[in-house]
Amino acid sequence: MVNVNHQIKQNLQTKLENKQAIIGIVGLGYVGLPLMLRYADIGYKVIGLDIDQSKVDALGIGKSYIEHIDSKKIAEALSKGFKPTTDFHAASECDALILCVPTPLNKYREPDLSFVLQTTEALIPHMREGQVVSLESTTYPGTTQEELLPRIEQAGLKVGKTAFLVYSPEREDPGNPNFETSTIPKVVGGHTLACSDIGVALYQHAIDKVVPVSSTKVAEMTKLLENIHRAVNIGLVNEMKVVADKMGIDIHEVINAAATKPFGFTAYYPGPGLGGHCIPIDPFYLTWKAREYGLHTRFIELAGEVNTGMPTWVISKLTDALNEQGKSVKGAKILVLGIAYKKNVDDMRESPSVELMELLESKGALVSYSDPHVLTFPKMREHHFDLDSTELTAESLAGFDCVLLATDHDNFDYDLIAQHAGLIIDTRGRYKGQMNNLVKA
Template identity: 75%
Template sequence: MTKLLENIHRAVNIGLVNEMKVVADRMGIDIFEVVDAAATKPFGFTPYYPGPGLGGHCIPIDPFYLTWKAREYGLHTRFIELSGEVNQAMPEYVVSKTMDGLNDQGKALKGSRVLVLGIAYKKNVDDMRESPSVAIMELLEAKGAQVAYSDPHVLHFPKMREHHFELSSEPLTAENLASFDAVVLATDHDRFDYELILEHAPILVDTRGKYRAANKTVIKA
């Protein structure tokens, strides 16, 4: 129960900040600036930052063990289920923002080449479990995009029980970045050359707040 409470605490707060991100984006407000400002309060606030969804083995899965068990006792865990709905919807939100960016350039998602940066579920690891990046790739492909990825920690897309791509990691060169119609930053590995990406990506969709201060137009997702 202690582990479940800790996992649920993070799942609920990540769901909250992901929902706030969508609201703030519609209002033209930088959610990362909002979180940083709120974190200046000396007590009572723990900063959680939004992203493209939840990954890993614990937070996307473990809270629902309690949901299942609670039903045996006639209880409905509304916070857990609501946060799950919000977090599971984030890959769709990222794809929607990518479509908006392409539309602004007079392009359709169908037939466009889209590069996803980072397919591990969090930075600087090779763990693919429940990665929202994979959900983004599948949604893009389902809508007709030609999908590729680049991840210095995952050189070849692994065999997974529910997901399959015959892909290897793309090299991040100026020429290769420029050959794609859109680039989606899904996992912010330290080994990425962020200046190179910013300079050469025709359309850059940032789900991690890495480009908050960028002069070039970046789509915040």
């Protein structure tokens, strides 16, 4: 039982509730930037901390580097006092520090907490009494308690008494027009009851509905369940796609028919693999942690096997289709349509399109891509292609041996592609019916 310093707690709670608190957003990417805009919009002073000087420089002149976030919104935030910086000394000015940094997997598909831990350690020298730290990065149950708590307390702060610690998983869905930061309910778990109270105060003005839970572990597990639910169901439908393909059945027609049932069925759609910052990664955070308890999460891992095998299956379909035309993959000119991880965004994180490009290149194909949302292949930690997006014209399409539809952006001219591509491999079910130059994969 932690004896709460009621004066410190009351002072912070009052500042948060009266919008007098200074909010520090640590990590200004797809999660942190929308959250910063929300706090700035409702009247809080916000400091944004990031180690990437180019991001800070862009924000400082009111420029957005994320396609679906308008630069005008950045400029408005600046006019309201938003301050972007790479100087972590600014953390001492903040009453709340919200961590929105990556939690990828390492090459052994184990959790990589280096960004979270390095960020925490960079903040600790500048932390003080009366602050709340909220971790939003997806991670395994126990991370907040086992990793952040001891580091903060080693700095001389007593969590639950003089400082406060919560876990509140991000739920951003980049490019989804039906939801925004404020309308997505926010799960909040505190290390202590006092921490939970502070966490609710931190988010209650920014988010329409705050959902308190009993601990940081419950909040961490909630995030994993949400994304494992999706990963398992996508794995199921990807396996169904392979079976349906062998039987000559269009899986998309089957799914659309099943979706007419008004109860007991939720439509999930197959693709060339899993992408994004959550679904390809989060299940492995739980499977890794479960081993500590002597458990083998067979169901989750089976779905992972199916999903990670989809790019190879797509390439096999492409190879067979080229063979039917008397061509080999080696030396073939192949255009990959869409390299963002989902349609209508510029987000490249864990995009299966990149793996498809690498598989094709390893087989000797001459790979190009077209993506109206990603005009130049970006710098990525583990992948590199020195390519710019190919403009789609009748002439350019006719110059490729194969067009691989990997991400079905709405603003592709699908009629133009159908008319002028010699061979189309459709991994998204965009084309309906039968076409002489179409293979569904």
